[in-house]
Amino acid sequence: MIKDCALAAGNRETGGILLGSYGQDGNNVTVSLATRQPRDSQSGRTWFQRGARGLKALLQRRWKSGEYYVGEWHSHPGSEPAPSATDIEEIEAISRQTAYQCPKPLLVIAGTSARRRINLSVSVFHDRNLVRLRLARDTDELWLK
Numbered sequence: 001m002i003k004d005c006a007l008a009a010g011n012r013e014t015g016g017i018l019l020g021s022y023g024q025d026g027n028n029v030t031v032s033l034a035t036r037q038p039r040d041s042q043s044g045r046t047w048f049q050r051g052a053r054g055l056k057a058l059l060q061r062r063w064k065s066g067e068y069y070v071g072e073w074h075s076h077p078g079s080e081p082a083p084s085a086t087d088i089e090e091i092e093a094i095s096r097q098t099a100y101q102c103p104k105p106l107l108v109i110a111g112t113s114a115r116r117r118i119n120l121s122v123s124v125f126h127d128r129n130l131v132r133l134r135l136a137r138d139t140d141e142l143w144l145k
Contacts, residue, residue, distance in 0.1 A: 001034045001117050006075035006110040013048035015041070016105055017055060017072025020065045029070050029106065033062070046084075048074045070130045071106030071124075081111035081121035088130050 001108045005014050016035035016089075022028065029140075035058070040051030050072065059069060072091065085093075091107045094100050104126050111119040 002038070002073055002108065002110050002120070004073075005036055006077075006112050006118060007116055009037075009075060009077065010078045011045055013043045013046070013051055013075050013077060015048050015072065017050070018071040018073055018108065019059070019062050020070040021066050021068065022070070027065065029104075031070060031106070032067055034073050034108070038063070042048060047128060050074070054092075067110075069100055069102055069105075071102070072106065073108035073110065075110045075112060077112050078114065079111050081109035081119050083107060083121065083123060083130060091125045091130060092128070104118075 005016070008014075016036045016037055017034070018031050019033040020029050022030040023030075035055070038051035038053045038055060040053040041127060042049045042051070052067050063144070072094070072116065074087075091105055094105045106126055107123045107125065107130065109121045109123075111121070113119075123130045124133060125131075
């Protein structure tokens with residue numbers, strides 16, 4: 001979903017939210033859904049403001065099956081997937097807002113290229129820092145770097 005949406009957006013940023021569930025220790029998360037850009041979102045070449053249309057109903061439906069808001073994703077067209085200062089500020093603010101109930105939100109950034117390739121970065125806001133995650137060898141699980 002993230003790859004298709006990021007590439008389809010061309011030279012404009014796009015994004016959405018991540019839904020999933022936490023393990024009993026609160027440190028493991030399984031992402032089950034990355035949404036498309038809500039219709040009321042706004043974007044440009046180097047910026048994205050995620051809208052909220054339709055998300056409340058989606059979150060309420062998913063909550064009944066044990067899935068919750070776990071973070072955000074967005075694209076960086078024609079660029080590396082490194083979090084910007086704005087990205088870090090926004091994910092930090094989300095971690096503090098009680099409405100999100102997500103003290104350790106994930107941030108996924110999809111960097112795209114003209115060759116229709118994509119690079120992902122996955123980070124978690126933890127202990128007042130954005131920590132980049134990496135794939136563990138021989139698995140598809142992410143671990144703290």
